[in-house]
Amino acid sequence: MKIIFFGPPGSGKGTQAKLLAKELNILHLSTGDILREKLNDGDTLSIKLKQIMSSGNLVSDEILNQIITDKLMSEECSNGFILDGYPRTISQSNFLLSFFKSNNLNLDIIFNFKIDFKLVEERIINRSKQEQRSDDNLDVIKTRIEKYIEETYPVSEFFSEKYSQISFTIDASQEVHKIQKELMNFIKKSPKISEN
Numbered sequence: 001m002k003i004i005f006f007g008p009p010g011s012g013k014g015t016q017a018k019l020l021a022k023e024l025n026i027l028h029l030s031t032g033d034i035l036r037e038k039l040n041d042g043d044t045l046s047i048k049l050k051q052i053m054s055s056g057n058l059v060s061d062e063i064l065n066q067i068i069t070d071k072l073m074s075e076e077c078s079n080g081f082i083l084d085g086y087p088r089t090i091s092q093s094n095f096l097l098s099f100f101k102s103n104n105l106n107l108d109i110i111f112n113f114k115i116d117f118k119l120v121e122e123r124i125i126n127r128s129k130q131e132q133r134s135d136d137n138l139d140v141i142k143t144r145i146e147k148y149i150e151e152t153y154p155v156s157e158f159f160s161e162k163y164s165q166i167s168f169t170i171d172a173s174q175e176v177h178k179i180q181k182e183l184m185n186f187i188k189k190s191p192k193i194s195e196n
């Protein structure tokens with residue numbers, strides 16, 4: 001099963017993607033997690049990545065497209081995947097669609113997490129206390145939300161229109177278990193999946 005999660009930072013999509021990937025036995029492909037792992041390498045690239053990520057800006061499309069290509073071609077994805085945090089720009093979206101086309105891959109379902117940005121700010125501040133992520137403070141949140149609105153929101157709208165039959169909007173202000181139940185219900189109802 002091939003799934004994409006869209007949603008602003010702090011919408012809880014990472015938590016949901018992790019739970020759902022476990023439930024469906026597919027790969028949780030979080031580009032944020034992959035990049036955060038790279039920060040430990042201590043090389044020139046990791047220093048550059050740290051600067052970009054801790055300011056709330058987006059890492060270059062070239063780096064992300066390469067990460068995604070490597071992952072999607074790997075054995076880890078043979079059962080399916082949840083893309084969480086990618087595509088985030090029009091260029092990434094074009095890259096992904098042509099990758100799908102040339103590899104004969106079809107999307108099964110898209111989830112679009114919607115949430116009030118004030119709630120996002122509160123959640124991120126709480127998370128920064130628990131996880132000590134360097135990109136989780138109020139100054140940086142504003143940049144991350146701005147980037148989401150400018151770059152990623154248009155991509156999510158484009159996908160929701162292009163794949164309207166398999167796109168579902170999720171009210172991300174609900175409790176974790178309620179959202180998880182909703183996702184599973186949508187998966188069961190999805191026209192594409194019941195065809196398979």
Ligand code: AMP
Pocket residue numbers: 009031032033035052053056057058059060064084085086087088089092135144
């Ligand atoms: P996330 O955990 O998805 O919020 O990602 C954390 C940070 O990693 C983002 O603020 C970006 O700096 C970077 N990042 C993750 N995914 C992407 C992407 N698809 N394109 C560009 N930058 C990304």
